[in-house]
Amino acid sequence: MDNTSLGLWGVPLAMLAGAIRVSTPFIFVSVGECLTERSGRINLGLEGTLVMGAMSAYGVALVSGSPWLGVLVAAGVGLLLGALHAGICQLPRVNDIATGIGLMLFGTGLAFFLGKPYIQPKAPNLDAIDLGWWSSIPQVRQALQVNYLFIVGIILAFALAWALKNTRWGLIVRLAGESVDAALAMGASVGRTRLIATSIGGAFAGVGGAFLSLYYPGSWNERISSGQGLMAVALVIFARWDPMRCFYAALLFGGAGALGPALQSVGITSGYHLFNAAPYILTLAIMIATSSAKHSARDMPGELSMAK
Amino acid sequence: MTASLERIAVPALALLASAVVFGLLLAIYAHVDPLEAFALMYQGAFGSWFSWQNTLTRAAPLILTALCTALPARMGLMIIGNEGALVVGGVAAAAAGIAVTNAPPLIVQLAMAVAAMIAGGAWIALAGGLRQWRGVNETISSLLLTYIAIALMNHFVEGPLRDPSSLNKPSTWPIGDANMIGTIPGTDVHWGLVYGVVACGVIWLFQRFTTWGFAMQVIGGNPKTARMMGLDVGRYVLLACGAGGAFAGLAGMVEVAAVHGKANASLAVGYGYSGILVSFLARHHPLAIVPVAILLGGIGASGGLLQRRLDLPDAAVVVLQGIIFVAILASETLYGRFKFFRVKEG
Numbered sequence: 001m002d003n004t005s006l007g008l009w010g011v012p013l014a015m016l017a018g019a020i021r022v023s024t025p026f027i028f029v030s031v032g033e034c035l036t037e038r039s040g041r042i043n044l045g046l047e048g049t050l051v052m053g054a055m056s057a058y059g060v061a062l063v064s065g066s067p068w069l070g071v072l073v074a075a076g077v078g079l080l081l082g083a084l085h086a087g088i089c090q091l092p093r094v095n096d097i098a099t100g101i102g103l104m105l106f107g108t109g110l111a112f113f114l115g116k117p118y119i120q121p122k123a124p125n126l127d128a129i130d131l132g133w134w135s136s137i138p139q140v141r142q143a144l145q146v147n148y149l150f151i152v153g154i155i156l157a158f159a160l161a162w163a164l165k166n167t168r169w170g171l172i173v174r175l176a177g178e179s180v181d182a183a184l185a186m187g188a189s190v191g192r193t194r195l196i197a198t199s200i201g202g203a204f205a206g207v208g209g210a211f212l213s214l215y216y217p218g219s220w221n222e223r224i225s226s227g228q229g230l231m232a233v234a235l236v237i238f239a240r241w242d243p244m245r246c247f248y249a250a251l252l253f254g255g256a257g258a259l260g261p262a263l264q265s266v267g268i269t270s271g272y273h274l275f276n277a278a279p280y281i282l283t284l285a286i287m288i289a290t291s292s293a294k295h296s297a298r299d300m301p302g303e304l305s306m307a308k
Numbered sequence: 309m310t311a312s313l314e315r316i317a318v319p320a321l322a323l324l325a326s327a328v329v330f331g332l333l334l335a336i337y338a339h340v341d342p343l344e345a346f347a348l349m350y351q352g353a354f355g356s357w358f359s360w361q362n363t364l365t366r367a368a369p370l371i372l373t374a375l376c377t378a379l380p381a382r383m384g385l386m387i388i389g390n391e392g393a394l395v396v397g398g399v400a401a402a403a404a405g406i407a408v409t410n411a412p413p414l415i416v417q418l419a420m421a422v423a424a425m426i427a428g429g430a431w432i433a434l435a436g437g438l439r440q441w442r443g444v445n446e447t448i449s450s451l452l453l454t455y456i457a458i459a460l461m462n463h464f465v466e467g468p469l470r471d472p473s474s475l476n477k478p479s480t481w482p483i484g485d486a487n488m489i490g491t492i493p494g495t496d497v498h499w500g501l502v503y504g505v506v507a508c509g510v511i512w513l514f515q516r517f518t519t520w521g522f523a524m525q526v527i528g529g530n531p532k533t534a535r536m537m538g539l540d541v542g543r544y545v546l547l548a549c550g551a552g553g554a555f556a557g558l559a560g561m562v563e564v565a566a567v568h569g570k571a572n573a574s575l576a577v578g579y580g581y582s583g584i585l586v587s588f589l590a591r592h593h594p595l596a597i598v599p600v601a602i603l604l605g606g607i608g609a610s611g612g613l614l615q616r617r618l619d620l621p622d623a624a625v626v627v628l629q630g631i632i633f634v635a636i637l638a639s640e641t642l643y644g645r646f647k648f649f650r651v652k653e654g
Contacts, residue, residue, distance in 0.1 A: 094640050101388065102637055109629070110623075113623040233448065273466065288438065288442050306445045
């Protein structure tokens with residue numbers, strides 16, 4: 001059965017399915033980048049972290065037979081890459097944007113280098129929760145196959161939003177991002193705060209990569225990522241540096257990405273690729289609308305290198 | 309004089325450190341003798357006339373895309389949308405080439421170059437203009453524009469400009485063999501290399517010897533001072549971004565008119581992102597861009613030999629490039645730290 005038998009209803013259904021499936025890596029990468037940027041640092045290298053996460057998760061799952069161990073290792077690898085980025089950027093006069101691009105190249109290169117032996121064999125995948133058991137329509141059942149990581153992602157977004165607002169640690173992260181002087185006045189170590197925030201952000205991105213190789217599309221190859229790591233930066237701006245809005249924005253980006261193929265399946269093929277550009281045009285429009293010649297984008301942490 | 313010695317010593321130290329890290333990776337993970345690997349890399353990059361041609365061909369697009377970051381960087385702007393400018397340039401070149409395909413080849417080539425440079429220039433000038441008049445961060449807007457450019461390319465390549473006979477890899481109609489820009493006589497290296505080297509030379513002369521070039525340097529040093537001097541900052545921002553984008557667009561035209569013969573997804577293979585790093589490694593200096601691009605082109609060219617002789621994955625050279633970039637960027641912090649290089653006063 002294909003979508004055409006459901007008529008036009010297939011389009012929103014496919015978008016829902018896409019939003020849930022495609023958005024999970026976006027949720028992890030963008031919530032992680034959100035934390036990093038709130039601490040006043042930008043990490044453009046998450047693309048490399050994501051691919052390294054995908055490779056290490058797949059390799060570990062293949063060797064150990066346990067996909068969840070793979071997810072854990074991916075988080076660890078992401079943590080290390082995040083710490084590397086933070087450590088380098090902490091040196092005086094080092095540009096964090098260029099370093100991020102350098103680490104993006106390093107991470108993807110290293111993943112393809114070390115991951116060469118894992119391209120052929122098939123690793124065990126993560127399993128999903130069947131939330132569509134009540135329906136007899138296969139599309140609905142398929143759309144409601146929800147992976148555990150999606151739920152973990154939602155919880156992390158909520159937890160981060162709460163922690164930033166209500167905990168002492170959250171306050172220090174926000175201070176490090178808004179004003180180094182204020183953070184120093186409170187006796188907080190800006191460097192250590194950013195190191196922790198960037199490392200955790202990297203760990204999130206690693207898990208996002210694990211989802212790619214262990215669930216959807218569920219294999220390891222050199223085209224595993226279609227730029228989700230770099231897109232996260234756009235997503236965080238789109239969400240104006242709020243973890244919960246990052247989650248909604250990730251759903252929206254996922255759904256928008258699914259719109260093209262869904263329309264194609266009901267026979268609308270022209271302009272299909274222009275829909276893919278929609279999230280970026282929207283992000284750019286939001287930046288234009290919320291900035292002015294006098295100040296940078298609203299809600300942008302003041303210490304970000306791109307806010308100056 | 310000691311300061312200029314430092315400028316060579318610090319990057320050399322970073323390169324040495326990168327080689328050690330990469331060598332350890334090869335020795336420990338791949339069980340390959342690092343010295344043998346480095347010897348092979350030298351052979352694959354610069355060891356023969358054949359290797360040199362491969363290296364120079366790879367360097368050509370990097371020189372042109374690096375200018376897209378280097379020119380605005382002189383004025384304190386950080387553009388990373390090189391890939392997008394290259395892609396729109398390539399599509400515009402293909403469209404122009406198809407439109408006037410029956411004209412004399414020289415006219416077609418000129419039309420392609422002009423179309424590519426206008427498209428790429430407008431693309432980056434948009435990011436510069438948004439920064440100047442709306443306060444939109446140019447780094448992020450140029451990155452977003454890259455994604456929009458790739459979507460536009462896919463739209464044109466699979467839609468209005470598609471050659472129906474390109475089944476497996478959707479492409480535009482070919483521009484025709486007669487209209488290709490060809491290779492430098494006596495070599496297999498295409499003319500894109502000459503475009504790049506000439507562009508770097510002209511820009512250096514411009515920055516060094518013209519009032520406009522000096523004005524840009526003043527703006528990069530301190531925009532407030534520049535405004536108080538009565539300089540029209542906005543105009544120079546548009547000029548620098550537009551020119552930078554135009555060169556990246558020209559890189560796209562070269563890819564179409566010298567390599568592929570048509571526009572397709574092969575345009576977006578990362579020359580733009582590598583160009584950013586070439587510009588940073590050259591510290592945005594137009595004359596330094598050429599040797600840096602040749603060095604990186606050489607590392608890329610040596611991948612094939614490493615794969616054939618030592619059975620290393622072709623990504624090995626990408627790892628080395630990544631390590632070099634990170635090491636050199638991190639080495640920025642070393643300037644002024646060594647007492648040895650400090651100029652003695654009094």
